[in-house]
Each structure stands twice: as structure tokens, then as C-alpha cells.
Amino acid sequence: xxxxxxxxxxxxxxxGRDPLALLTALGIPLVLIALITLVFGGGGSATPQGKLLFxxxxxxxxxxxxxxxxxxxxxxxxxxxxxxGREEGLRxxxxxxxxxxxxxxxxxQNAYFRNQPIQLQLIENPAQRxxxxxxxETLSIVVDGGFYLQKLAPVxxxxxxxxxxxxxxxxAFLGIRFNRLARDLRKYLNPLLIDLKFNVAAENPQDRNVxxxxxxxxxxxxxxxxxxxxxxxxxxxxxWGTMRRLATTPVSLAALLGGRLISLVVVLSGVALVxxxxxxxxxxxxxxxxxxxxxxxxxxxxxxxxxxxxxxVRSSSQRTANVTGNLVVFPLALIxxxxxxxxxxxxxxxxxxxxxxxxxxxTQFKALVAGSAxxxxxxxxxxxxxxxxxILFVLALRGIRKLV
Amino acid sequence: xxxxxxxRKSYGEAIAVDGITLAARAGEIFGLLGPNGxxxxxxxxxxxxxLTPSAGRVKVGGHDVVRxxxxxxxxxxxxxxxxxxxxxxxxxxxxxxxxxAQGLRNPKLRERIQQVLGLAGLEDRAREPVKRFSGGMKxxxxxxxxxxxxxxxxxxxxxxxxxxPQSRVRLLELVRAEAxxxxxxxxxTHYMEEAxxxxxxxxxMDHGKIIAAGTLADLRSLxxxxxxxxxxxxxxxxxxxxxIEGIDSVEILHCDxxxxxxxxxxxxxxxxxIFTALAQAGAEVRGTTLTQPSLExxxxxxxxxxxxx
Numbered sequence: 001x002x003x004x005x006x007x008x009x010x011x012x013x014x015x016g017r018d019p020l021a022l023l024t025a026l027g028i029p030l031v032l033i034a035l036i037t038l039v040f041g042g043g044g045s046a047t048p049q050g051k052l053l054f055x056x057x058x059x060x061x062x063x064x065x066x067x068x069x070x071x072x073x074x075x076x077x078x079x080x081x082x083x084x085g086r087e088e089g090l091r092x093x094x095x096x097x098x099x100x101x102x103x104x105x106x107x108x109q110n111a112y113f114r115n116q117p118i119q120l121q122l123i124e125n126p127a128q129r130x131x132x133x134x135x136x137e138t139l140s141i142v143v144d145g146g147f148y149l150q151k152l153a154p155v156x157x158x159x160x161x162x163x164x165x166x167x168x169x170x171x172a173f174l175g176i177r178f179n180r181l182a183r184d185l186r187k188y189l190n191p192l193l194i195d196l197k198f199n200v201a202a203e204n205p206q207d208r209n210v211x212x213x214x215x216x217x218x219x220x221x222x223x224x225x226x227x228x229x230x231x232x233x234x235x236x237x238x239x240w241g242t243m244r245r246l247a248t249t250p251v252s253l254a255a256l257l258g259g260r261l262i263s264l265v266v267v268l269s270g271v272a273l274v275x276x277x278x279x280x281x282x283x284x285x286x287x288x289x290x291x292x293x294x295x296x297x298x299x300x301x302x303x304x305x306x307x308x309x310x311x312x313v314r315s316s317s318q319r320t321a322n323v324t325g326n327l328v329v330f331p332l333a334l335i336x337x338x339x340x341x342x343x344x345x346x347x348x349x350x351x352x353x354x355x356x357x358x359x360x361x362x363t364q365f366k367a368l369v370a371g372s373a374x375x376x377x378x379x380x381x382x383x384x385x386x387x388x389x390x391i392l393f394v395l396a397l398r399g400i401r402k403l404v
Numbered sequence: 405x406x407x408x409x410x411x412r413k414s415y416g417e418a419i420a421v422d423g424i425t426l427a428a429r430a431g432e433i434f435g436l437l438g439p440n441g442x443x444x445x446x447x448x449x450x451x452x453x454x455l456t457p458s459a460g461r462v463k464v465g466g467h468d469v470v471r472x473x474x475x476x477x478x479x480x481x482x483x484x485x486x487x488x489x490x491x492x493x494x495x496x497x498x499x500x501x502x503x504x505a506q507g508l509r510n511p512k513l514r515e516r517i518q519q520v521l522g523l524a525g526l527e528d529r530a531r532e533p534v535k536r537f538s539g540g541m542k543x544x545x546x547x548x549x550x551x552x553x554x555x556x557x558x559x560x561x562x563x564x565x566x567x568x569p570q571s572r573v574r575l576l577e578l579v580r581a582e583a584x585x586x587x588x589x590x591x592x593t594h595y596m597e598e599a600x601x602x603x604x605x606x607x608x609m610d611h612g613k614i615i616a617a618g619t620l621a622d623l624r625s626l627x628x629x630x631x632x633x634x635x636x637x638x639x640x641x642x643x644x645x646x647x648i649e650g651i652d653s654v655e656i657l658h659c660d661x662x663x664x665x666x667x668x669x670x671x672x673x674x675x676x677x678i679f680t681a682l683a684q685a686g687a688e689v690r691g692t693t694l695t696q697p698s699l700e701x702x703x704x705x706x707x708x709x710x711x712x713x
Contacts, residue, residue, distance in 0.1 A: 006504035241486035248452040249505040
């Protein structure tokens, strides 16, 4: 154990001699947090809100229904709808004052009821990426819904075209028919009720903001990159001959690996504290337990390191180890929720992503942050990590011995 | 101090070390010579526990390197051919790390660091990162790391490769000082003159076997004061061999299409006869090297090739 600490001190001293590398490691989450805070303004209500300019030239029931679609949560939290005239809307879009302009042309309702071709015009702001796409997506759902309603409606919608408003009796009759249709179709249209169990209990939509969405992903991305860089560094020991020389001394190579792990844990602790503190106090994400969340990050980072070093030492050369490491890290980061949060992924991809080591760790981390997981969940998860870490340590050590 | 009995190391069908036996005593500098692939590095690897012998036994300071590896390695100081140092650490930090690996603790560690820094002539550069050192200084520090814990057995693998003459003299003097202090030194080198001036006993390895061993005097006696003549050019091996064999006292060591080497007494007197015989055999001689009796000529006599081949 004494030499393990000597080895850790050596690695930390080496890290200290290369302050740029150390600052990069410590600065990744800090920079990411700062950028997100700058972009979205920080604070707990930092959900980005786009503006949809709505030019309703039809002023009909259907055009009102389209506008109403943007008034439902969760879309309404992210997109504010403002009525404008066509010309004013176009002028404001030219000035980049909104995410998109939707023009509903005169005669839209009649054309829709008669199943005649007609165009909705959506003009998107090219300077924005996500919000116009969300508007486009919402609109396409509304249009698809309208199409299916025409196909499935219990009475021909064309009968409404140009007709006066229905009487109270007629409206009640139609209401009952549509209600029955909805009830019959519920089992087909609402299968998500069955899938609710796949939703992450940790996520409390009330507390979620963009920082809460992106920061855990970015912190885990930092852990993966840091672990990979530290794992590849073992090849320097091989190239310098220091690992081989150490094998001729009475100490075990386990002390070398242990020392490297401890030095990484020290660095990870810095990253975790800066990252979680940044989440809490800079980006305004409510963190239920800063301590547990930070320790979880450190444990996860240490396990990632052991996974990556056990892969790196099985490569045939430093270059191969580099390529292999990236081939492992990037797909894991992409699908495991480190580049894009699971909430932004298609369900099937998110389901797969949560099964990856980092995906599982991110999910648990979010639960700790949100407070839906407590100390008991933490210790159970930590026990899993410790068990996996022990196996990976042995695998890495075997690889190191072969490398010598 | 080092006892090797019937050591054999093979990798599948390939035999790297083929049943060698040798012993090196305390206070002795034992030279191990051989061309690349002779089995020196494998032998050294087995002694310091990096490789597990396929058969045979290796003991260091009375401890079996396989069954009692940690105790055997505790007796051992290794100075590898590569500079096994951390470039971004200072000389003192490197020494503290390697001292720690050998179990040294303060204040003994501090005291030994100071001593070996003095021996290596690095006291005034002790706090500088090693990357600022010259090649010679790095070699001296590499050596200092190996002797820091005052090992009973010191393995030196080509410790003077790429070293300036001044540093080489200093390093060789350090090796002698270690031996005088009672350390058993096993020294592998390509430099024949180093082996000649430094080693008390030598073993020459080729194809995994020891082909000659003894003191320098023992080995020189094998040459019987004969010169070594090496000719390069274009030869028909059978014809050249037949032509040379007709000349009195000439022993052909090696003959192929481009090189002919032979051992003979008073070679300068026999040169005209040799050239005439070869010309008659249709050979074209382009280069001539005449070597007086030495370890190098012995090596060529025994292996048919130069040490660096």
C-alpha cells in the first residue's frame, strides 16, 4: 500500500508538471457549465423558449385548433405563440425575432373539410436549430392527426364545409360520436400507457431545465474522456521502460495500477466537485445531494478508467490503443447519453443507451441529483460499481503483466 | 550470487535459451556477450523475473526467482538498456520513486539519494526535470536508480549505449566501484573493449547456448595467437574453400558468396599466397580486414560473425 501511494504521488506530480493537461481535465465541466449558463441564462427556470408567430388568415375553427396544439404542455413551456399579420410576421422573421412564422391561408378550413390540397406555410429561423425543429415536429403531428381524423371520422367532414355552426343537439350528437371513436381507438392510439414503466423515475419534469438535461451528460462525457486519456497514459510507461523496470523490483504491478487509479480519483474528485457545484450554484440545477452526486461521479469515472485501461493494455501498440479507446468511448458517449441526453433520443435508442455502463451511471446520477434516489440506492449502485471495478482491476492487471 | 542451472526458455518451437549453466560471484564483473538473438536478453529477463523459465533454475542471492520471486528481486538492481526514467520528474524525484519501489524509507532513502547523486555527478542538477538532461546524464541517472538500494546483484544491460566518452569513463568507474564493494555485476555489452577492460569473467552466447566462458586470458588462449582475416568480395564458396585449404595453417571460419573469414598465424606474410589462390579460383576480393588476437576476433572465430550483426 505504501508504494501505491508513492506511485499515486508520482502520477500526481507528473500531472502537476503538465498544468495544461490538468487544467483541461478540470476545466472541461467548468467550461461546459459556463457555456450553458451563458447560452440559457442560468437559473431554475432556464427552459429555452422559442417564439412562434402565427398569421391566421383563415380565422376558423380548424386554424384555432392548430394554434391550440401549441398551447398544450410540454410544447407551451417551450414555445410562445403570438398572433401577427402575414406582413408583420415576415418583417419580424427577417429581423430574426422569432423561431418560426406559421401562415394559415384563407380557405384552409374549407379545403381541409373537402379534402382538397392546401398549404400551411412554415418559415423557420435559420439561426436557430432546435426550437424551429420542435415547431415543425409539432405541426407535422397536428397535420397527421388531421389526416387520420378525416379517414376515421364517424361522419364525413365534408358535410361541415361551408355549413353554418351546428345546433346544440347536432353538436351533442357529434360529440358523442367522436367520443365513442376516441374510446375505440384508445387502445391503438395510446399504447404509451403500457410503456410508462420505462420512464425514468428520477426525472421530475417540474425541476428539469436545459442545464439539468445537458450537464449530467457533459459531466459523464468528461469522465469518459479523462478516463480514456489516463488509460492511454499507461502506454507511456510501457514505452519508457519504467513499467518493465518496476517489474524487476519487489513491488507488485498492482501497486502501479493502484497508484494510477488513486491519482485519477484525486483528479476526478476535483472534476466532480467543480461539476456538481457548478450545476448547483452556477447553472441553478437543484441538486438533492451534492456529496452523493459528486461521489457517484468519482466512482463512475474510476470504473470507466478501469474499463478503458483494461481495453488499452490489450492493444498491440500505443497507436492501436488510441484508436481502440476512441472506438469504445465515442459510441458509448453517443448512445449512452453523453453527447445527447436520453430525453432527446428516440425511445428505442434511449432504451439501449440506458443499458450501457455510462447510460446506467447517468440515469442513477440524475436520480441522485433529482432526489428520487437516496442513500440506499446510492450504496446499492456503488456496490455494483465496486464489484465491476474489482473485476476490471484484475483484468487490467493481467493485461499490464502481459504488456511487460 | 547468480546461479543458473540448465536454463531453458522456449516460445513454442523457438528456443531462445538452450540449457545454459553459469555462476557469477560476489565482487565479480561477469560479462555476457552475444549478437542480437543470441539469448542474452532472455537470460537477463529470466534472472530478473520478467520471464519464467521453461526449464532449469535461476537463483539470485540464494533465492529462486520463480518460487521466491520477491526475495530474489529484492537482491537485484537492474539498469536496463532503455532509459527507464520519468522525463517530467526531477532526478531526485525519480530516485525517490525507484527507492520507494525497493522499500527504502527516509532518512535512509534521503541519504542514499544524496550519495548516488554525488556518484553520478548530478548533485547540482538534482531538482531539474530529467528531460533537460543530456544523454550521458540520463544514463548516469539510470545507473544511479539501479544502485540506489545497494543491491547484492547488479544487472547492467548495455549501460553505455549512446554515451559520450566522458560519461562512459565515469559509468565504467562506477561499475568497478560497485564490484569492489562486493556487488556481483552481470554486464551485457556490444563493446568488446569494454568487456576486455571491465570484466573478470566472460561468457559468449550464440543461438541460445554458451559457446565459450572463462577469464579473458582463458578465452584469448583459444585463439592461440592467431590473426583473423576477413575478405569481402565475390566468391564461389566451394572453389574458394578448396583454394584456401591448400595453404598451410589456415583455418576457414566462414565462407559464403560475399564473405570469407579465416584464422591463421602471421597473416600478413600469407596474404600474397591467399590472394593468388583466390584469384586462380575465380574469386574477386574487394575488401580486406586483418584483426590481431582479441576478444572480438575470438567472437568471430567462435560464431563466424561480428558481435553487432
